[in-house]
Amino acid sequence: MPSRSQVQRLLADGLDYEEAGHRLGVPAGQAFLIATGLPADGGGTLTTAEQHRSGMPQESTQHLANPPAGNPTGKDETRRWLRRRAVTDRQMRQSAEQWDARPKGDRAPGGVHELTSVLTRDHDRVTALLKQLKALPGVTEGGSETQLARRGSVVALIAEALESHEPAEQRHLWPAVREALDGGDRLADQALEQEREGTGTLAALRGTSPDSEEFDDLAERLESQLRRHVAFEDAVFVRLRENLPQEDRERLGAEVVEAWQSAPTVPRPHGRQE
Template identity: 65%
Template sequence: MTSRSQVRRLLADGLGYEEAGRRLGVPAGKTFLIATGLPADGGGTLTTAEQHRPGMPGRSTEHLAGPPAVNPTSDDATRHWLRLRAVADGPMRRAARERGVRPEGERAPDDVRDLTDVLTHDHDRLTALVKQLQTLPGTGQGATEAQQRRGRAVADVLAGTPASHAPAERRGLWPLVREALDDGGRAADRALEQDDEEARTRAELRRTPPDDEDFDALAERVGAQVRRHIAFADAVFARLRETVPQDVRERLGAEVVRAWRDGPPPPGAQEAPP
């Protein structure tokens, strides 16, 4: 059994409680308790006499009380165990296979008419896809082949979904912004630059295999770009609701919804300039 004199002798030699405990084969918190008779977690209020007991350091001792923090999900053995459990779980594997990859919810519910609400609703669907992609483990996190395939499928849908969302904004939103807001031209130009940058990243993500280390970084970049686009659009929407009559917003919203339901324009059709 470790004695108080053993601990205090090591402390007198200049060792800290962690090193003293390591040499004695005793946890640091217990070493402190042996030396001082006090718990290392600092519970309660110490009297003046307790504060000056032999072995009391001049700083907090709470770090001695608990074991070092460990993240079990970063351990190779834990990841291997989780993979084995996932493979053995038949119902979960079947549910994963049957679950389709698609944006959540209806794109244009009947009770959503205002242009700003229509586009906000579609933004929510894009956000849900980004969350699906970013909750999947990446190659650097030990993703299984099934998880990589899932990531590929979500990335493809995420890359294709804005194919009709961005044109809707170019035809219905940004021309309105240019006309209705004092700084609308600058706002529209900035938004279109963001759209072009985001489109390039999505195209690069679509070309990158899911087992490539760049896939994870591209997925993170797409998520950041989508969030930036939505935050910027939300600020513009708030200003449009204050300056543009509701009937105008609803008319433009109906045009966007009708275009979505009718499908993309025929090949070779010219899109109106933003």
């Protein structure tokens, strides 16, 4: 701990509290406290004697009590430590070996063929993948090689899910919206534009290495786009259930499920086989 005389000697040499504290290895506010015996935040009313105490500057000292904050998780040495920790931790390695990002359960269980229910269930599966993507730290958060590889796997699963989800909506959902709802053309066009934006981001993401900051930026953009699109469609579903007869929604939902079930099986990009 620096002494009062050390701080005051530096002040006498013309240094301010920030520089004096830096040289002595203490925060500026602590250097002020050592020199004057008073807190830098200016709490309470100073007496005349305190105002003229040695080391007391003329200007406010409030800024000395709130030095700039640093984020240690953004430092390279912190990221390196996190990577080493993930590699050497036995429980973390075992968890990595057992990890499987694919959502559990049937995509369209028997008896669930109503159009908006089928598509909402598919939305929930994509949302679950987005949560996993967000929970895994990227390179900007010090993610390990295993975690970065997992992020790439989750993105591949999102792409796999949307590969059949969006064509089904384009073939069965949006034509029904255009015909059944007032302003349906506008709603369908807006939704299709959202899908084009998301598809472009997803394509760029799949062409980017998970160990890059660009991947993290694109992943964040994709999450925002997909969540906004899902919220938009949920609002459309409410109106569709009010305006399209149940039997029509059941027929369209069954057609969507049939298309999914007849689609070629896509190899899993990562994880256990069920």
